[in-house]
Amino acid sequence: xxxxxxxxxxxLTPAMIFIIMAQTSWHPFEMKPLKNDKKNTEAPQFNFESYxxxxxxxxxxxxxxxxxxxxxxxxxxxxxxxYSFYKITCNNFFTPGKGHWMFYFPGVKDYYGLEFYSHFKTxxxxxxxxxxxxxxxxxxxxxxxxxxxxxxxxxxAPDKPFIYPQxxxxxxxxxxxxxxxxxxxxxxxxxxxxxxxxxxWYKEIADxxxxxxxxxxxxxxxxxxxxxxxxxxxxxxxxxxxxxxKMKIDSITETKYEGRQDDEATLNLLFKVPNDTPKxxxxxxxxxxxxxxxxxxxxxxxxxxxAFEYMPAKTKLISYYENWFYYNRAYRGxxxxxxxxxxxxxxxxxxxxxxxxxxxxxxQWYDGTRGFVEDALESIKDPQxxxxxxxxxxxxxxxxxxxxxxxxxxxxxxSVEKMLELEAKSIIGSQNDEK
Numbered sequence: 001x002x003x004x005x006x007x008x009x010x011x012l013t014p015a016m017i018f019i020i021m022a023q024t025s026w027h028p029f030e031m032k033p034l035k036n037d038k039k040n041t042e043a044p045q046f047n048f049e050s051y052x053x054x055x056x057x058x059x060x061x062x063x064x065x066x067x068x069x070x071x072x073x074x075x076x077x078x079x080x081x082x083y084s085f086y087k088i089t090c091n092n093f094f095t096p097g098k099g100h101w102m103f104y105f106p107g108v109k110d111y112y113g114l115e116f117y118s119h120f121k122t123x124x125x126x127x128x129x130x131x132x133x134x135x136x137x138x139x140x141x142x143x144x145x146x147x148x149x150x151x152x153x154x155x156x157a158p159d160k161p162f163i164y165p166q167x168x169x170x171x172x173x174x175x176x177x178x179x180x181x182x183x184x185x186x187x188x189x190x191x192x193x194x195x196x197x198x199x200x201w202y203k204e205i206a207d208x209x210x211x212x213x214x215x216x217x218x219x220x221x222x223x224x225x226x227x228x229x230x231x232x233x234x235x236x237x238x239x240x241x242x243x244x245x246k247m248k249i250d251s252i253t254e255t256k257y258e259g260r261q262d263d264e265a266t267l268n269l270l271f272k273v274p275n276d277t278p279k280x281x282x283x284x285x286x287x288x289x290x291x292x293x294x295x296x297x298x299x300x301x302x303x304x305x306x307a308f309e310y311m312p313a314k315t316k317l318i319s320y321y322e323n324w325f326y327y328n329r330a331y332r333g334x335x336x337x338x339x340x341x342x343x344x345x346x347x348x349x350x351x352x353x354x355x356x357x358x359x360x361x362x363x364q365w366y367d368g369t370r371g372f373v374e375d376a377l378e379s380i381k382d383p384q385x386x387x388x389x390x391x392x393x394x395x396x397x398x399x400x401x402x403x404x405x406x407x408x409x410x411x412x413x414x415s416v417e418k419m420l421e422l423e424a425k426s427i428i429g430s431q432n433d434e435k
Contacts, residue, residue, distance in 0.1 A: 023069025031072040034268045039066035073270075080270035089267055100273050101167035101216045102263045103160055110181075110363035111161040113174035119366040123178045126366075130180065133368040134187040137358070140377050141193065144356070151239050152356045153194040155232055156181050157304040158202035159362030160219045167216075180365040196235055198228055199362055211252070211280050217261035217273055223252060223280040225307035233317060236295070236355050243293035245286045245317055254278045286316035294319040295354035300372050302326060302360050309336070322349055327370040345417065347379040348389040391424040 023029055044050070044059035051057070075090075082088040087096045095105040109115035120126045141152040159181075161168055181199065188195035202224070206213050213224040221228070230247040237244040257279040259265075264273050297318050299305045305323055308314060314321075315334065323331040330341045332349075350356065358369055379385050395401050402416075409419035 020069040024064075024067060027069075029070075031070065034072050034075055035265050037268075076268050076270040079268050083267065083269055091266060094263060094267065095169060097167040097169050099167060099216070100275050101164070102219070102267075103168065104219050104363075106363045107159045107161045107219070107361070108168055108171070110159065110179065111165060111168060111173075112171045113177045113179070114171070115363050115366065116174075116177035116180075119180075123176075126178050126180065127183065129368065130183050130187060133373065134184070134191055134193060136373045136377055137369070138191050138193050140373055140380070143377075143380055144350070148351060149240075150351070150353055150356065151194075151236065152358070153196075153236065153239065154184075154188070154358040155196040155228070156185065156198060156365065157228070157302070157359055157361040158198045158213070158221065160214045162199050162362060163202050163206045163213060179362075181362040184365050194235070194239055196231060198231075201231075202227075212277055215257070215261045215279075216275055216277055217264035219263055220304065221307060223282040225304075226282040226284055226311070229308055229311070232357070236357075242295055242354065243291050244295060245288060245292045247313065247317065248285050248287055250283045250285050253281050253283065255281065284311060284313045286313050288316070296320040296352060298322050298324070298349055298353040298356045300324045300327060300356065300358045300369065302364055304359065304361055320352075322353075324372070327372050345389060345392070345421070346375065347385055348392055350376060350380070351386070351389050352393050387428060388421065388424045391427060392420050395420060395424060 043063055044056055046056055050059070079090045082090070083096070089096065089102075093105055094102055095108055097103050097108075106115050106118070109118070116126065120129070137152065137154070144150040144152050181197065185195065185197045187193075202213055205224070205227070211223075213221060215222055226247065226249055230249070233244050233247065236242070255278065257275070257277060260272055261275075294316070295318055297320075299321065301324075303325070309323070320333060322333070323336075324341050325331060327341055330339050330344050330349075331337070332339070332344075358372065360367075395405070402420075405419050405423055406416050408423075409416045412419065
């Protein structure tokens with residue numbers, strides 16, 4: 001019997017090694033990619049210099065580590081083992097709660113009063129920082145509203161741990177720290193800055209509704225996002241009677257959730273987490289009227305606005321929008337043209353909007369506006385920048401002028417945006433010479 005086992009192992013071991021090597025080199029078996037997997041897919045090129053300084057060997061080691069055969073299966077198997085036996089995830093950003101509920105760890109720490117320590121040492125530091133942010137937001141709003149007729153407002157998105165604390169992992173709560181979202185709300189109310197804090201409202205809905213406002217394995221809002229957008233646009237309209245069309249929730253349908261929920265997919269587990277929570281879909285229509293006007297909106301915040309982007313009704317509510325994601329990536333227009341925020345003319349986008357909405361989920365308010373309000377104030381206080389940006393926006397409305405600018409940009413081998421800026425500066429220079 002032992003000899004039989006030895007023979008099996010003798011032939012099985014090289015066979016397994018061969019299969020793994022074959023998968024590494026030729027990929028005969030198709031593997032489902034790991035979510036959010038950033039690996040080195042380019043094989044290093046050998047040359048004498050890289051071999052001599054050992055950089056080639058290091059590059060080969062990195063490449064093989066990221067591209068060995070059945071890596072996807074092996075990673076999922078290991079992640080499944082850790083999750084099933086120890087409730088440990090492969091990503092420190094996620095933490096399992098009770099049952100099969102998953103939460104963002106910073107949000108959990110925020111609920112227990114601990115996220116504070118990742119940003120501040122004392123409550124005085126937090127209040128000083130938030131007071132400064134609120135003062136700047138009010139100053140920016142005053143300039144935008146009085147000089148350009150643009151409304152600036154904010155909303156605080158609901159944080160899953162505060163809506164469903166009964167599913168949180170047990171931790172000791174620190175009641176001595178201030179909560180950023182709560183203090184921002186307090187200061188907004190005291191200074192008259194327009195803001196909606198959705199956390200208390202969503203908590204009330206969750207306590208009385210039979211439908212989950214969040215999926216157990218997803219920290220983003222689902223069908224319940226329409227409640228927030230309806231409230232947001234009604235609130236925006238109340239600030240200046242703009243004439244924004246009204247949303248109407250016609251029905252909410254229930255379907256069985258197929259596939260993996262968003263956070264679950266990020267964990268890269270081998271098996272689907274057992275969950276019978278249904279998926280709800282809100283069907284929305286927009287009431288049209290003779291006095292309706294669709295605004296241009298600039299959103300500055302996190303991923304919670306993505307649910308709005310997936311709503312077919314959005315084109316009936318707004319005429320144009322931009323999303324400055326974490327004040328880092330800019331997604332512009334319904335086509336979501338992507339660029340770095342640092343690469344675009346931010347002041348032009350600000351002055352092109354009818355409404356600017358600064359938002360974040362609860363725990364992210366410790367970071368304030370992530371530099372948006374500071375940058376916006378600096379640029380909008382520069383009369384030359386404002387004049388150029390306004391003229392660029394005006395020129396862009398003329399299709400015939402834009403055809404000429406696009407042709408000139410092609411001839412000069414520069415971007416249309418740069419040529420548009422040069423044209424605006426040329427016109428302003430001519431106007432100054434005439435004076």
